[in-house]
Amino acid sequence: MCSLFLEAESFRAPGGWVIDPSAMHEMGSAYLMAHGIGTPVADAVTEIEIAESAVYHIRARTRDWTAVWKRGTPAGRFTLRIDGFELPEILGTNGEKWAWQKAGSLHLSAGTHSVALHDLTGFNGRCDAIYFSTDPDDVPPDGGTALEQFRREKNGIAAVDDPGEYDLIVAGGGIAGTVTALAAARLGLRSLLLQDKSVLGGCNSSEVRVPLGGCTHIGAYPNIGNTVREIAPVYLMPGARPAEWYEDTRKINAFRNDCAGEAELRLNERVVSVETDPADPALITAVVTRSTVSGRETRYRGRLFSDCTGDGFLAAAAGAKYLYGTEGRNVFGESLAPDESSNEVMGLSVLWTSALEERPVSFPDIDWGIEFSEENCYYLTGGDWETETGQYRNQVEEIEYIRDYSLMTTFANWSFLKNHSKRKEEWANRRIDWISKCGGKRESRRFIGDYIMTQNDIEQEIRHPDGTASISWSIDLHYPEPENRERFREPFRSCAYHRGIPSCCGVPYRCLYARDVKNLFLGGRLISLSHVAFSSARVMRTLGCLGEVAAMAAKVCMEQNVLPRGVYERHFDRLKEKMQLGIPVPTQFDCPSVGRWESYHFKELGHFRYDEREQHYNLSEQTRADIRRLHKEHLFRHTGK
Structure with missing residues (x-):
């Protein structure tokens, strides 16, 4: 044969x-x-x-x-x-x-x-x-x-050994992972970034097209944020825009701009297994990746590791414990938590845009998926954050279905609008000009560190002695949109509950490393927070700033020959010194000023004058006018009204 x-x-x-x-x-x-x-x-x-x-x-x-x-x-x-x-x-x-x-x-x-x-x-x-x-x-x-x-x-797959040994190996090339690897290199560590796609940026890449949220250079350590600014695209406004606005190449070029040659990047490689010390299974010694193109496997050895994969593939393979879903009120005593714990999470969004052409554009009259009618259709010309699926599913194990459900509902609804709706003439010249092939996740596994930050830490303004980069986004919890949930067996649209936070709240360093894996930092969506607190910390600038902190902590680990917990127990003063100084910026890089969206939506809100009665920020009249204008633009873009 x-x-x-x-x-x-x-x-x-x-x-x-x-x-x-x-x-x-x-x-x-x-x-x-x-x-x-x-x-x-x-x-x-x-x-x-x-x-x-x-x-x-x-x-x-x-x-x-x-x-x-x-x-x-x-x-x-x-x-x-x-x-x-x-x-x-x-x-x-x-x-x-x-x-x-x-x-x-x-x-x-x-x-x-x-x-x-x-x-x-x-x-x-x-x-x-x-x-x-x-x-x-x-x-x-x-x-x-x-x-x-x-x-x-x-x-004929067999892992080939990479010849080097790295000070810090980072898995996952979203904003958090990219910043962690770059910042470590700027501090003189030999770092390696492993990314399973051909682009960097995660939700802020051209594949997903979510703008960066949150602030840099705020709170107790105003010099944190240099590396985030270094790779952040100039575009800062909400809503999906053309691919070039997300500056994928700029993120990759940051590695080429590494003058010391300490930062290495491997695209299209996914971590598939972890190797640990036979004498101490809680100590990772290497990771094995598989190419998403060739299938070739490579073994990379390191002293410290950071999991920024979003789903915690490295951490889970190493045996780290995690939380998933929504904790009930009795778990952490949070007022915004529901009565009972559940597996409900904030979902995945497949963003899409449409364009208006000069002549009619056809779209297939499809007969698959959910059947839409005048009673249940949505007259939309685009999909943003509110296009959200998978809230009641496992975002790791069912990711293909979750993404597919969003694609199916978008295509089936659009087909009805174009071919059968009473307003089809309004949609005759419209075409979907872009839709994400993968979607962007909000929430997945959250791994347990030496401390779990909660809503109470944020709203009671608890100043932890190991506080690091600050949270600057409101508590922003997404839920299935009630009417959509009633109309369909499974929701595909969401609504959001925002609640302002009283001040810049530093995330405890103990949330940034795994409790039960000795040399593993946690980054991005994996950090040790409750579901409610996570809704405030999850935006990309904040997670990028925390990636800078992890890089600084890795530097202290190497200088003092300790593991991440040892930084907290014995050398936190050294980490504080580094946070006060910030990450060095390459001399060729001219750090830009804060963009307009960050300026008025966050910096002005960043005064954090909290109104207990109204539970939102007291905004200036100009800021209110700007937000009303943006809201109108958002409605027009997505409804044509």
């Missing part, structure tokens, strides 16, 4: 297909997705070497992602083309679970052949891998450890 296993994400030219690594922890690899907004995308193309002339039976690992809603024609249909010949079976029609679907059989001569994924719909068809075998009964395992072992054997 002769066989060949081909990973779809490793195609030489992906064409219009995009690599999606979001469910890699469940599947073992990334996959290709035809993200075409209803217009078929260009073929993904590669070449294979066939060792033996024979008839090959060809299968693709795929799924019908809209089958879970049990209505209509499968959305993500595609075919396979071998040397330009289209195999007979339409793929992506095999049910809601990932499985091997036969594409056809074909005689292939020994030598080089071209393989193409040919999209038929533009509606997010997906392919994990393709398998060629001369045995018609040879079908690879469908999933789990069996498929993982099969994949490793067929791909």
Whole structure:
């Protein structure tokens, strides 16, 4: 028998297909997705070497992602083309679970052949891998450890050691992780940033398009924020904008601007396992990554680690304990907590925008997903933070479904507006010009440090002796929008409750490292806070500032030969000195002034005059006018009114 296993994400030219690594922890690899907004995308193309002339039976690992809603024609249909010949079976029609679907059989001569994924719909068809075998009964395992072992054997996967040893290894290239790795390098540490995508910035990248929230250079340590400013794009206003406004390249160029050569960046590499000291399992010695493109594995050794992955893949693999969901009032005694604990979290938002053309633009009249009507549709021209899904689901284990549900409801609603609504003439010239392929998460696992910060710490203005960078955003809790939740079996829109905070509140250093993993810092969404307190600290400038603190603490660890807890117990004065000085800024970098949105929305609010009766900030009349104007612009952009 002769066989060949081909990973779809490793195609030489992906064409219009995009690599999606979001469910890699469940599947073992990334996959290709035809993200075409209803217009078929260009073929993904590669070449294979066939060792033996024979008839090959060809299968693709795929799924019908809209089958879970049990209505209509499968959305993500595609075919396979071998040397330009289209195999007979339409793929992506095999049910809601990932499985091997036969594409056809074909005689292939020994030598080089071209393989193409040919999209038929533009509606997010997906392919994990393709398998060629001369045995018609040879079908690879469908999933789990069996498929993982099969994949490793067929791909010849074995971890290759990176030659270096790093002072600090950071997993996750959102704002928090990017800042942590850069700041550590600015302090002279040899740092490594591992990012599973081709861009940096996380929610502030062109893939998601969320502006940075929160303030830098405030509170007890006004010099914290230099590295955040260094990588922050100039664009500061709310609402999704064109890709170039998020300055993905600027974030990557910051690593190239590292004069000392201490900061290293590895894109398209995801942490898949952790190695610990046999004599002390609570001490991480190395992480193993898998390329989201080639599948190659690499082992990186380090002395200190920081998990900024958003879901805590590194921390969980190392055995760190975490919180998930909403704590009941009896857990921390918080007035904003509900009576009982639950798994409800703030959800994921798939932002989208539309454009008005000079002539009518068609959109497929789809029959899959939720059926919309005049009674339940939404007359929208864009989707911002309020487009939110997955509040009652597991944001780690069900991330593909959560993202897909947002895509489905957006496309199904838009199809109704364009093709059947009583106002369809108003939408005739409109087209969706961009929609996020992955969405942006608000909340996932929160890992437990030596202290868990709560609403009471913030509102009672508790000044912890190990306070660090300050929270500057209001308590900002998202909930499923009540009417939407009543109309549909599962909500896909949200509302927000804002409650002002009385002052700049420093996050305790003890929230920034894991309680039960000795050399692990926590960054981004993982920091040790209650659900309510997290809603205030979760914005990206704040998390970036806390990343600077973690980098400074790592420097103290290296100087004093201690672990993160040792900084708190014996050397916090040294960390305070570094926080007072701030992270050095490269001489080539001219730190810009505070942007207008940060200036009036945060800095002016940053006086933090708190009104106990109204529970909001006392704003100047000019600020109120600015916010009213922005609100009107927001409504016009999303409703046309």
